[in-house]
Amino acid sequence: PSPLDSQVWLEIRLVPYGTDRYLLLARDVTHLHRLETMRRDFVGNVSHELRTPLTVIYGVAETLNEEMADDPEVGDMLRLLQEQSERMRRLVDDLLLLSRLETGATPSHPEWVDMPRLLEELVEDGKALSGSRHHRFELTCEPGLLLEGCESELRSAFSNLIFNAVKYTPGDGYIGVRWYADKAGAHLSVTDNGIGIPAAHIPRLTERFYRVDSARSKASGGTGLGLAIVKHVLNRHRAQLTVRSQPGQGSTFICTFPTALLRRAGTRTARPPA
Ligand code: ADP
Secondary structure (H helix, E strand, C coil): CCCCCCCCCEEEEEEEECCCEEEEEEEECHHHHHHHHHHHHHHHHHHHHHHHHHHHHHHHHHHHHHHCCCCHHHHHHHHHHHHHHHHHHHHHHHHHHHHHHHHCCCCCCCEEEEHHHHHHHHHHHHHHHHHHHCCEEEEEECCCEEEEECHHHHHHHHHHHHHHHHHCCCCCCEEEEEEEEECCEEEEEEEECCCCCCHHHHHHCCCCCCCCCHHHHHHCCCCCCHHHHHHHHHHHCCCEEEEEEECCCEEEEEEEECHHHEEECCCCCCCCCC
16 A cells, blocks of 8 residues: 555544543544645646646747737737737646745745845835836835745745735725734734725635636736735744735735744844743
């Protein structure tokens, strides 16, 4: 038997029984675990296989588009082909990332991440996405507060939060990004004064492909996987996600990291927060 076959997965629960006793319940979930592994591997493999042909289709559409720009009818069709293959490429990239994030419980390449520098870069990317919609960005960072984690994973998670703020906030709106520490840990918050989210949707936001408004999400180029990626990256960093939102007023997404993952530049460990 393969090593996988020899593993047994048990779900253990302790249930109160009477006033001073407990029952220990054990359920064999090996079968469910195997199915989940198969699902994850399947999605990972399919995404990987789709990536190359999609890149070729996108490249060909781009070249043809440049060469046939004079013919408006053909030009329109080629632009559509380019847009849709780009959308599929984003989807496949997000699926691949998600299946990679699901395979391990800890960050893949932990290092000390200079959060103020990373966030400055991501805010610049956010401004580029905003373009002529001229959102007003504000970045506030506690200087020299470093986070132990995988930079590329954290980059994906935070860029999803910042890009969502841009996507779901009308032009000229406000987008605030803060990185600070207190007794509860270190917090990365992204606030916007955009369309907001009705309370009933908030518990399901991090499910794959869950969208409050599907048409709006697709129109803004969303894959529906952004917050699922955020959730997995945060789990791997032992961090929590808190969402506060009011429809029509805006939203705040807060990622809270444990103090054990923090360091102040120039010191070996985190100084207790003031
Ligand atoms: P998508 O690619 O659709 O944006 P996400 O997983 O990133 O997928 O987000 C899930 C849904 O949560 C979005 O479709 C949108 O309805 C809602 N959402 C996420 N961020 C915001 C935000 N800042 N303001 C309003 N709605 C948001």
